[in-house]
Amino acid sequence: MNERATTCFGESLDSAAALFHSLSDGTRLAIVRRLAAGESRVADLVGELGLAQSTVSAHVACLRDCGLVQGRPQGRQVFYSLARLELLDLLASAETLLAATGNAVALCPNYGTDTDTGVTA
Template sequence: MTMNDGGPCVSADIAAGLPPAAALFHSLADETRLRIVQRLARGEARVVDLTGELGLAQSTVSKHVACLRDCDLVDYRAEGRQSFYFLTRPELMDLLASAEQLLAATGHAVALRPAHGSPAGGLADGDDIELLGKAVS
């Protein structure tokens, strides 16, 4: 599946001859997909929730979520007519933790995961984190 606004997804990258590790990092290199991963690290969400929180069009969010599903990082559960998306691989949080450490060591500290000690793995009221260099509350 090739995306017009985000580049190819993992399966398309692998089919084109890119090694699987490079394809995975390529999928996470897209800012929108990384922001979706960051949001889903706090708990499941519907596409409508993601569009509102990220300020993006529904079609854009849906394409990026489909890409993350394509590489088995995200899946969904149906509840009636709604789909709730969630992260499938806890190892992804380890990868993001390592990326935070590496970026901090190179002088570019950012928070890629929810703050530790927050309720249900999410942000507590008043917690501030920096996502991709943008401070948010």
């Protein structure tokens, strides 16, 4: 492992891989993006994302279990927000990287958005 990788991620890449895996789902990213604008209830997220309540709840629970989202109970409701504002920096860096790479990520044969359309890099 090179010195820069060790400096950025510590001795093990396992935690970094788990972080990126927790953000690897489009629904979870949509939830994080929405929560970046302010706290929200699951019912609000359901309406905004157009997904089933059970789906949204499961993704919010995943993000909460990863320490990325926190809940604030108020009466019978729970308002969710980002637990770490550093997540905003990570997302901004990801947007910068995506802008710099253009369509390369979307055309990736393994993970790209065009993999099911027959487009190859």
